[in-house]
Amino acid sequence: YDLYISVKFMIKNYSNLSKQGHDLQGQFANALKQVDAIELYNETAIKVHVAGVGGTISTAYEQLRNAAEYTEEHLLLQRTIRRFYKRNLSFFDKKANYENLGEELIIELTQSGYLQNNSVPKSCINEINNLVETYHGLYWQMHSHRVPADKASGWVLDTLSVSSEIVFNKSEAIKTEVFAEFARVHYRETFKNKYAGKVENYDTALVAAVYKALLKSDQATVRTVLMQQNTKGFSSIKEFINFQKHVDEVYDAKSTEQLVRLINKNGAPLRVLKRLMDESPEVISRLRERDAFLNSYQAQTDKEYQVISKKINRGILKSVAFLFITKVLIGLAIEIPYDYYIVGAIVWFPLVVNLLFPPLYMASLKFSMKLPSGPNTSELKKYVDDLFFETDGPRYNLVARTKSQDSTLLNFMYTAMFLFVFTFVTLRLATWGFSWVHIVIFFLFLSTASFLGFRLSRLISELEMVTTNQGSFAVIRDFLYTPFILVGRWMSDKYSRVNIIALILDMAIELPLKTFLRLLRQWTQFLNDKKDNL
Numbered sequence: 348y349d350l351y352i353s354v355k356f357m358i359k360n361y362s363n364l365s366k367q368g369h370d371l372q373g374q375f376a377n378a379l380k381q382v383d384a385i386e387l388y389n390e391t392a393i394k395v396h397v398a399g400v401g402g403t404i405s406t407a408y409e410q411l412r413n414a415a416e417y418t419e420e421h422l423l424l425q426r427t428i429r430r431f432y433k434r435n436l437s438f439f440d441k442k443a444n445y446e447n448l449g450e451e452l453i454i455e456l457t458q459s460g461y462l463q464n465n466s467v468p469k470s471c472i473n474e475i476n477n478l479v480e481t482y483h484g485l486y487w488q489m490h491s492h493r494v495p496a497d498k499a500s501g502w503v504l505d506t507l508s509v510s511s512e513i514v515f516n517k518s519e520a521i522k523t524e525v526f527a528e529f530a531r532v533h534y535r536e537t538f539k540n541k542y543a544g545k546v547e548n549y550d551t552a553l554v555a556a557v558y559k560a561l562l563k564s565d566q567a568t569v570r571t572v573l574m575q576q577n578t579k580g581f582s583s584i585k586e587f588i589n590f591q592k593h594v595d596e597v598y599d600a601k602s603t604e605q606l607v608r609l610i611n612k613n614g615a616p617l618r619v620l621k622r623l624m625d626e627s628p629e630v631i632s633r634l635r636e637r638d639a640f641l642n643s644y645q646a647q648t649d650k651e652y653q654v655i656s657k658k659i660n661r662g663i664l665k666s667v668a669f670l671f672i673t674k675v676l677i678g679l680a681i682e683i684p685y686d687y688y689i690v691g692a693i694v695w696f697p698l699v700v701n702l703l704f705p706p707l708y709m710a711s712l713k714f715s716m717k718l719p720s721g722p723n724t725s726e727l728k729k730y731v732d733d734l735f736f737e738t739d740g741p742r743y744n745l746v747a748r749t750k751s752q753d754s755t756l757l758n759f760m761y762t763a764m765f766l767f768v769f770t771f772v773t774l775r776l777a778t779w780g781f782s783w784v785h786i787v788i789f790f791l792f793l794s795t796a797s798f799l800g801f802r803l804s805r806l807i808s809e810l811e812m813v814t815t816n817q818g819s820f821a822v823i824r825d826f827l828y829t830p831f832i833l834v835g836r837w838m839s840d841k842y843s844r845v846n847i848i849a850l851i852l853d854m855a856i857e858l859p860l861k862t863f864l865r866l867l868r869q870w871t872q873f874l875n876d877k878k879d880n881l
Contacts, residue, residue, distance in 0.1 A: 363736065363737040364634065364635055364735060364736060364737070365734065365735055365736060365737055367529070367532070367533060367536075367734055367735065368634055368635075368734070368735035368736060370529065370532070371525075371529050371631065371634065371735070372631060372632070372634045372635070374525045374528070374529065375522075375525055375624065375628070375631045375632070376632060378521045378522055378524075378525045379628060379632070381518075381521050382518040382521055382522065385517050385518050385521075386518065388468070389466075389468055392468035392469070392470060393468065393469050394465045394466060394467060394468060394469065395450070395453050395454075395457075395465070395467045395468075395469055395471070395472065396464065396465055397453070397454050397457040397458060397464050398868065398871060398872075399458075404860070404864070405455070405458040405459045405460075405860075405861075405864060406458070406459055406460040408459075408857065408860060409427065409459040409460060409461075419563045419565075421563070422563075422564075422565055422568075423461075424456070424461050424512055424515075425508050425509055425512045425565075425567065425568070426508075427456065427459065427461060428452065428456070428508040428511050428512055429504050429505075429507075429508035429567070430857070431451075431452055431455055431456075432479075432504055432507055432508060432511075433504060434857075434858060434861065435448060435451070436448075436479070436483060436503075436504075438486060438496060438499075438500050441487050443483075445476065445479045445480065445483065446476060447476075448475065448476060448479050449471065449472040449473065449474070449475030449476040449479070450472050451865070452475055452511065453467050453471065453472065453475075454868070455861065456515075458864070462515060467515065471514050471515065474514045475511055475514060478507055478510050478511060478514075479507065482503045482506060482507045482510075483503070485503060485584070485587065486499050486500060486503045488584040488587075489502075489584065489587075489588055491584075492584060492585065492588060494588055502570070502591045504567075505566065505567035505570045505571065506567070506570055506571045506574060508567060509567050509568050509570075509571035510571055513571075522624060522625065522628075523562065524572075525624075526617075526620075526621050526624055527554075527557055527558060527561075527562065527572070530557045530561055530617050531553055531554055531557050533617070533734070534553060534556075534557065534606075534610060535550075535553055538553075538606075538609070547600070547602060548593075548596075548597050548600070548602075549602075551573065551593070551594075551597045552597050552600060552602055552603040552606055553606060554569070554572065554573060554576070555569045555573075555597055555598050555603050556603055556606035556607045556609075556610050557610060558572060559603075559607050560606075560607045560610035560611045560614055561610065561614050561617055561618060561621065562621075566594075566595075566598050569594065569598055570591070570594050570598075573590075573594055574590075577590065611809070613812075614809065615723075615727060615809060615810045615811055615812050616727050616730040616731050616734070616812065618651075618809060618810065619644065619647055619648050619651055619727060619810070620644070620731065622647055622650075622651060623643065623644060623647045626647070627643060627647070630643045630644075634735060637732075637736055640735070641728055641731070641732060644727070644728060644731055645724060645728055648724050648727055648728075648810075649724070651810055652718050652719060652810065655718065655806050655807060655809075655810060656718055658803075658806055659713065659716060659803050659806060659807075660713070662799075662802075662803045662806075663709060663710060663712065663713055663803065666709050666796070666799045666800075666803075667706040667709050667710055669799075670705045670706045670709060670792060670795065670796055670799075671702070671706050673792075674701060674702050674705070674706075674792060675702070677788060678698060678701070678702065681784065681788070682697075682698055682701070682784065682785065682788065683698070685782075685784050686698075689782070694780065694782075694785070696779065696780060697776075697779070697780060697781045697782070697785035697789075698785075700779075700781075700789070701785060701788050701789050701792060704789075704792075704793070705792040705793055705795070705796040706796070708793070708796050708797075708800075709796045709799065709800060712800040712803065712804075716803070716804055716807060717807075718807060719807065719810055719811050719813070722813045723810070723811055723812055723813040726812040726813050727810075727812055730812065764829070764830065765830045768830045768831075769790075769830060772789075772790075773786055776789060790831070790834070791838070793828075793831050794831040794832075794834040794835035794838060795835050795838065796831075796835075797828045797831035797832045797835050798831075798832050798834075798835025798836050798838075799835070801832045801835075801836075
């Protein structure tokens with residue numbers, strides 16, 4: 348009897364893995380071996396030491412610059428590397444020498460706080476220098492084939508910045524590649540009846556969609572990933588150019604965006620899995636232990652809910668501070684001078700309303716956001732249980748958004764909602780003594796606050812398999828503020844394309860600051876050499 352119980356326990360806990368479970372376990376085990384080899388090498392390798400001169404100033408500037416960067420937090424290092432190359436690479440001098448650029452990059456990133464001092468092997472210097480030589484040469488080959496300079500330099504900076512970041516984070520890049528490939532194969536199998544053969548460039552579009560939806564990668568990352576996957580290489584520079592154009596077309600294609608939306612809607616289980624792979628890789632190594640894996644997965648899910656809650660709180664605080672500070676600056680620069688010029692005195696009521704209402708509205712959004720709960724956690728567990736183990740029950744089903752009917756009546760009602768909300772608010776503000784300048788500023792900040800709040804609410808939906816009932820307040824809020832959300836999104840898109848503040852910082856502060864710090868390092872090194880010769 349005891350033997351029977353033991354065998355039954357083993358059968359229960361060591362369940363048959365599905366093919367996808369076998370594939371992930373094997374690929375991740377190989378990835379961990381590579382990671383162990385890299386970490387062993389890093390422990391014994393000679394490291395780059397960076398003197399502390401200028402580090403405080405450089406770190407402080409990066410904090411300021413990142414506040415103006417319209418991007419995901421995990422992309423900040425890549426964007427910083429890109430700015431470095433944009434300052435230091437010449438797209439006018441074909442014979443420029445960049446043999447020391449790898450070391451300069453490591454020094455700058457260390458002083459800015461992105462890399463720990465004495466943590467980067469000196470071998471990385473040669474890796475970076477080789478990348479620079481390769482891609483700078485490719486630029487001039489494209490230039491000779493009359494590719495526009497801005498287009499060719501953009502392609503080069505994309506791939507060079509991402510490839511350089513990978514040099515510093517090889518272990519993370521290896522694990523991310525395994526996850527992304529697993530996700531691609533999973534969704535390719537899942538979508539095959541609906542999209543395979545019907546979407547142009549389906550395989551490429553699916554890779555781009557996985558990286559955009561699950562990893563929140565930008566176009567530079569997708570470009571580099573697709574180049575790395577092109578193992579056969581390029582037979583000519585013309586083939587290389589056509590490949591870059593192809594990546595641009597696929598990345599912006601409507602079919603790719605359609606896949607992004609579908610993966611976003613069904614991506615919650617794999618997002619939790621990615622975090623589990625990052626934080627508890629040993630769980631994937633013992634994937635066959637079904638109960639242990641599902642318990643770990645549930646614990647990770649609960650942890651993600653708390654992480655999202657903290658992110659929302661931080662996001663609201665940052666948004667309130669951003670709205671308040673920006674409003675004060677606009678008030679000083681536009682509203683107060685306008686009031687003095689037109690009225691002869693400050694019109695306090697519009698000034699105070701425009702100052703306080705958007706931040707207070709932003710702060711109130713916390714009360715309308717509800718985190719997922721037990722039913723959602725159960726649905727996530729069922730999804731990965733069906734995904735990784737051979738079960739007798741029905742397999743997971745995709746959550747598809749029900750497409751609304753595109754009718755003349757609905758379009759008319761949608762337009763009427765816009766007109767009603769904007770007209771009502773405009774007339775109400777006018778009766779309170781708002782001038783057209785005050786009204787425009789009110790719409791500007793309310794739209795910005797609405798879109799910022801909408802982006803924060805998307806953090807919740809990224810972990811949802813069961814839609815959370817956000818309550819009657821949220822329904823009313825969505826009706827009233829949807830026009831402002833769309834206007835805010837339009838403004839945000841324009842701002843991200845032409846970030847005036849970032850451009851000013853790059854030209855007025857970063858360029859002279861980084862140049863001065865480099866000269867200061869060289870002068871300090873010169874003095875130290877003189878001392879050594881005494």
